[in-house]
Amino acid sequence: MSSRRRASRVLYPVAVGGLLLVVLFPVLWLVLFSLRTELDSFRMPPQLLVMPTLQNYVDLWESKFLRAFENSAVTATSTTVVSLLLGVPAAYALSRAGFRSERLLSFWVLATRMAPPIAFGIPFFLIYKELDLIDTRLGLVVIYLSFNLSLVIWMMRAFFDGLPRSLEEAAYIDGAGVVGAFVRVTLPLCAPGLATTAIFCFLLSWNDFFYSLILTRSEALTAPVAIVNFMNYESWEYGKISAGATLIMLPVVVFSLAVRRYLIRGLTAGAVKG
Amino acid sequence: MANVQLRGGIPRRRFLGGALGTAGVLATAGVAPAQTRRTSIKMMQVSHAYSNGLTAQLGEFEKKTGIKAEIDVMSFPVLNQRADLELASGSGAYDVIQMIFIRTGRWIRAGWAEPLTPYLERDKDVDLPDLVSGAVSPFRRGDTIYALPWLADSTVVGYRADLLDKAGYAKPPETFEALQEMAARIHTRDTAGFVTQDNLHWIWPNWLISYGGNFFANPPDDLTPRFDTPEAIRTAEMFTTLLARYSPPGGAKLNTAVIHAIMHQGKAAYYLDGFGNVQRIIDTTKTQLADRMAFSNTPSGPRGHFPQLAVHGYLINPASKKKEAAWEFLRWAVSKEVMLKNALEHGHMACTRSSVLNHPEVKKKYTWRGSDMPALHEAVMKRAGEGYMTYRTVPQFPPLGDRVIIALTAIASGQTSAADGMKALQRDAEALLRKEGVRIKG
Numbered sequence: 001m002s003s004r005r006r007a008s009r010v011l012y013p014v015a016v017g018g019l020l021l022v023v024l025f026p027v028l029w030l031v032l033f034s035l036r037t038e039l040d041s042f043r044m045p046p047q048l049l050v051m052p053t054l055q056n057y058v059d060l061w062e063s064k065f066l067r068a069f070e071n072s073a074v075t076a077t078s079t080t081v082v083s084l085l086l087g088v089p090a091a092y093a094l095s096r097a098g099f100r101s102e103r104l105l106s107f108w109v110l111a112t113r114m115a116p117p118i119a120f121g122i123p124f125f126l127i128y129k130e131l132d133l134i135d136t137r138l139g140l141v142v143i144y145l146s147f148n149l150s151l152v153i154w155m156m157r158a159f160f161d162g163l164p165r166s167l168e169e170a171a172y173i174d175g176a177g178v179v180g181a182f183v184r185v186t187l188p189l190c191a192p193g194l195a196t197t198a199i200f201c202f203l204l205s206w207n208d209f210f211y212s213l214i215l216t217r218s219e220a221l222t223a224p225v226a227i228v229n230f231m232n233y234e235s236w237e238y239g240k241i242s243a244g245a246t247l248i249m250l251p252v253v254v255f256s257l258a259v260r261r262y263l264i265r266g267l268t269a270g271a272v273k274g
Numbered sequence: 275m276a277n278v279q280l281r282g283g284i285p286r287r288r289f290l291g292g293a294l295g296t297a298g299v300l301a302t303a304g305v306a307p308a309q310t311r312r313t314s315i316k317m318m319q320v321s322h323a324y325s326n327g328l329t330a331q332l333g334e335f336e337k338k339t340g341i342k343a344e345i346d347v348m349s350f351p352v353l354n355q356r357a358d359l360e361l362a363s364g365s366g367a368y369d370v371i372q373m374i375f376i377r378t379g380r381w382i383r384a385g386w387a388e389p390l391t392p393y394l395e396r397d398k399d400v401d402l403p404d405l406v407s408g409a410v411s412p413f414r415r416g417d418t419i420y421a422l423p424w425l426a427d428s429t430v431v432g433y434r435a436d437l438l439d440k441a442g443y444a445k446p447p448e449t450f451e452a453l454q455e456m457a458a459r460i461h462t463r464d465t466a467g468f469v470t471q472d473n474l475h476w477i478w479p480n481w482l483i484s485y486g487g488n489f490f491a492n493p494p495d496d497l498t499p500r501f502d503t504p505e506a507i508r509t510a511e512m513f514t515t516l517l518a519r520y521s522p523p524g525g526a527k528l529n530t531a532v533i534h535a536i537m538h539q540g541k542a543a544y545y546l547d548g549f550g551n552v553q554r555i556i557d558t559t560k561t562q563l564a565d566r567m568a569f570s571n572t573p574s575g576p577r578g579h580f581p582q583l584a585v586h587g588y589l590i591n592p593a594s595k596k597k598e599a600a601w602e603f604l605r606w607a608v609s610k611e612v613m614l615k616n617a618l619e620h621g622h623m624a625c626t627r628s629s630v631l632n633h634p635e636v637k638k639k640y641t642w643r644g645s646d647m648p649a650l651h652e653a654v655m656k657r658a659g660e661g662y663m664t665y666r667t668v669p670q671f672p673p674l675g676d677r678v679i680i681a682l683t684a685i686a687s688g689q690t691s692a693a694d695g696m697k698a699l700q701r702d703a704e705a706l707l708r709k710e711g712v713r714i715k716g
Contacts, residue, residue: 039560042535122359129365213355217318217367218346231349233322234551236531 027249033242041238056239057247064218065244068226073251075137075222076205079144083201084194086145087152092182094153095160096168106157109150117147117210125214135217143215144205151204152197159193160186195262203252223248314342315599317370317588317607318357321347323553324424327616328607335606341599361386366593369600370607373421373587378412379494380669381589387413387420388590393601394419400605401629406652408659409585409626412667421587422608423626427548428654429480429582432555435568435643437465437543446544446570450481450512453544453573457520460543467520469542472527474513474682475675476582477546479665481509484575489665489674491715497670498715499703501681501696509575511692514685526686530554538563546572548584549651550624556642569645571654583658584666585626628652670710677702 033041035052043050060066090109094102124143125134133139163186171181187194212222227244230237319325325347336342346368348356357371361381373387381387394400400422402410409423433446441460447453457467470477482488487505491498500506517525522536534554536542538561545555556564572581588607590600606612613630616622623640625631631648640647665671681699684690690698704714 038535039538042532043539125359125363129363134365134367213352214359217356218344225352228352229321229347229349231321231351233320233350234530235534235554236529238531 030242031246033238034246036239038239056243059237060240060243060247063240064221065223065226065240068221068223069247071137071140071216071220072206072223072248075140075144075220076202078137078141079148079205080198080201082141083145083148083152084198087149087197088156088187088194089182090149091153091156092160092186095157096165106154109153112146112150121210121214124211128215134215135219135221137220139215140205140208140211140220140222143211144208148201148204151200155197155200156190156193159190163189192262195259199256199259202255206248206252312342313340313596313599314344315369315594315596315603316344316346316367317603318346318348318353318360318368319372319588320350320353320586322425323550323620323622324616327620327622328612330620331612331615335603339599339602339606341602343603361591361593364593366591366595368591369594369596370588370603371591373413373589375412375584375586376666376671376675378421378667379671382413382415382420383669385592386589388592388594388597389418389420390422390590390601390604391418393605397601397605400608401610404610404627404629405608406626406628406631406655406659408583408655408657408663411659411661412585412663413587413589421589422604423585423587424608424613425550425586425622425624426626426651426655427550427584427586427624428651428658429477429546429572430549430552430647430650430654431570431572432537432545432547432552432567433570434540434543434563434566436566446568447573450484450509450573450575454512454516454520457516457544461520465540466522466525466536466542468516468544468546469521469525469528469533469536470517470546471530471533471548473679474526475678476584478509478513478678478682479582480546480572480580481513481575482506483580483662484573484577485509486575486577489671489678490668493665494668496715497668497707497712499674499700499707501678501703502700507693507696510682510685510696514682514692517682517686518688526683534560537561537567548624549647549654552642552647553621553623565643568643569647569650571650579657580662581654581657583654583663623647624651626655670707670712673706674703677706 032048034056035054036050037053037055040047040050094106128134128139131139133142167185167189168181171185176184207224208222209224209228212220212225216222216225223244227241227248230240230244325345329345329347332343332345353372354374354377357374358377359365360368361371361384373381394402402419405423406426409426410419413419413421413423431446437460438446438456441456443456447456453468459467461467479489482505485505485508487503487509488500490496491500514526522528522541528536530547530551533542533545533547534551537545537555538557540563552569555561556567558564571579573579588604590597590604594600608626610627610629613622613625613627614633614636617625617630617633617636618639625636625648630636631652636648637646666675677699681695681702685692685695689695708714
């Protein structure tokens with residue numbers, strides 16, 4: 001083994017480890033914050049090792065945060081499921097149908113994402129007020145669908161475009177209909193794309209702050225806004241804020257780890273031409 | 275039963291299962307707020323010791339009146355957004371809403387607060403004169419009162435008596451010049467000479483007005499901005515020097531939680547902030563230095579002593595369909611009994627009732643190392659009632675206040691000089707106020 005190769009075998013892991021530490025340090029600090037008393041958290045100079053405590057999590061458990069967490073989980077999961085149920089067939093249709101106004105239609109699908117959310121904030125509030133949808137989970141799901149659907153359609157369409165039609169044609173010869181070929185042949189081959197799209201959909205809804213801020217009150221309040229509510233008038237409850245933020249990260253991390261194999265394949269699909 | 279296949283190959287059973295699953299997901303998502311038959315009202319306010327106290331006593335209110343009240347507690351940034359939206363849209367979802375001090379002018383002008391005078395004339399037990407004048411005046415227009423105050427946060431000084439004593443100060447500085455000298459003498463790398471919170475448009479006017487300056491020429495009648503006057507430039511220079519040289523790192527951007535931690539750890543000798551935070555500073559469960567802290571009036575300038583006051587109240591939403599029930603809740607929430615209980619059991623110091631501030635148990639609880647803090651607080655409220663706080667309750671204040679913070683932060687961080695920064699602020703303020711329809715004179 002050449003000395004250059006030996007050096008690179010040592011240096012690469014060190015460089016990767018160093019980079020990882022830099023990238024993950026804020027996350028690590030957040031988790032450490034959640035396991036400390038306020039006094040330990042603000043000690044100067046900062047101390048890395050202190051006696052950990054779960055008190056912040058206990059306090060969170062006893063607050064209304066759990067209800068907000070449940071709201072986030074229900075709305076994000078519902079949005080993801082419904083977005084995929086509606087968006088994936090729509091993407092398939094746009095990819096395969098080949099009708100004349102397909103490009104125009106695709107453009108208008110994307111139009112929902114062309115303005116910042118704040119532009120739609122007041123109109124949505126007024127419409128929701130009339131429809132009695134304010135402070136309901138259904139109201140949030142409908143809003144999240146409005147921007148998740150375009151994401152699903154555009155992302156999944158790229159995956160469908162990358163699949164040769166001959167596979168579906170082979171299924172037709174074997175007796176499958178359009179739906180059968182789509183469900184049994186096309187969708188399994190697009191599993192990495194589905195996983196990637198599902199994660200993005202989930203993240204967009206899970207992390208939403210703006211719509212939850214203006215379209216909820218107390219019943220359908222989601223976790224990101226509930227965390228901000230720990231900023232009291234007299235002081236901020238940093239312990240609960242960091243414990244809440246740690247809990248918010250958990251489902252996303254677990255979900256991403258569970259589908260990471262598909263995620264990597266999904267993200268790299270189509271990256272190489274030919 | 276045969277599992278019939280749909281055209282295209284999906285078994286019907288699987289299709290129906292999927293459809294039911296989707297409907298289930300949507301049904302779970304579509305939970306509407308529960309409706310109750312008995313009279314129930316809803317209130318929104320900031321998360322605070324007072325809201326904790328009210329929540330703890332809600333059972334007593336329900337027993338007394340038969341009205342079920344729900345308090346929706348939120349952070350200040352969230353309250354700012356939501357209260358504006360609820361009131362602007364004419365939504366009657368909340369019957370009682372916190373009247374935010376700096377939005378008073380805008381909300382009253384827009385008709386977003388129900389006049390309380392008819393209720394006050396009918397129910398004399400509210401004892402209006404017991405509410406300190408400076409706490410009621412922001413909510414009064416002519417003879418009409420639009421909200422009743424529950425919190426009056428006044429600026430006070432907290433200091434480490436041991437450190438000042440060591441530096442040769444038997445008592446805290448009485449003028450802003452003396453404060454700067456003291457901060458320079460005491461400041462070390464380990465212990466800052468001065469610390470304050472990042473809501474700079476509330477702190478700087480302690481200096482500005484004491485030196486004869488103001489945000490406006492003559493609020494509320496003449497709202498021509500006055501940021502390029504010698505007084506404004508001089509006080510901006512003095513104030514930002516304290517932030518830049520004698521405060522902990524990041525002196526212009528320290529929020530209250532960080533300030534509390536700084537004081538708890540003895541990293542600053544002198545603190546100027548809201549009276550409502552004092553209880554946190556001397557929280558013996560978080561610091562061993564509480565018994566070295568003492569409290570005093572803010573310093574004075576050549577024109578006198580002008581401590582700042584921020585008053586928050588409760589208003590009745592004009593769109594409420596249960597105004598009588600809302601009034602019952604409001605008068606209960608600011609009653610002597612409830613406020614006293616909140617002061618004694620929930621740590622609410624910044625009370626607005628004279629009878630509560632002069633209650634023997636309150637005096638005993640909140641006299642710290644010889645500082646009679648309730649008396650200090652009441653004096654500030656009375657002083658502010660003389661009218662110099664009007665600049666904060668004009669409808670145009672909120673956006674202007676944000677610009678002031680930006681300008682002072684830029685000066686404190688050395689991006690510009692005090693003179694240039696204030697002149698730029700003046701131009702900015704004039705443009706902003708013109709857009710708001712203000713006639714700029716001179």
